[in-house]
């Protein structure tokens with residue numbers, strides 16, 4: 001485990017573009033907060049997802065989980081990069097539920113790209129310090145996490 005995953009420039013560009021495209025699919029009449037997420041598979045496939053809200057607010061599904069559920073149900077059980085974009089001109093990070101959900105399917109070293117809405121591919125370094133992508137590892141977002149391998153730990157027998 002723990003191999004550092006490095007995105008190629010090509011995959012990185014594709015992923016960023018896909019996150020913006022994914023945002024178009026948002027159904028967010030209540031929050032008016034659109035989110036687009038894109039996941040990269042080890043084979044270079046990209047799966048997009050948007051947030052899908054519900055009149056019963058608790059039934060809402062975030063963009064990241066939409067993308068992961070789409071991927072997993074199509075047989076992609078491992079993802080190697082995530083990109084997320086909203087309409088906010090800041091890097092917005094995945095919520096706690098999505099972090100745990102994704103933990104099942106990714107390496108702790110997976111890169112997570114949080115894209116400000118004003119990101120401009122022509123100026124990836126930003127303009128006047130704005131529009132810069134924030135990139136962190138998954139582990140940075142979810143330290144000391146609980147994952148599938150924890151279930152394989154030996155137990156102390158019950159009395």
Ligand SMILES: [Zn+2]
Nearest residue numbers: 062094095098
């Ligand atoms: Zn979420």
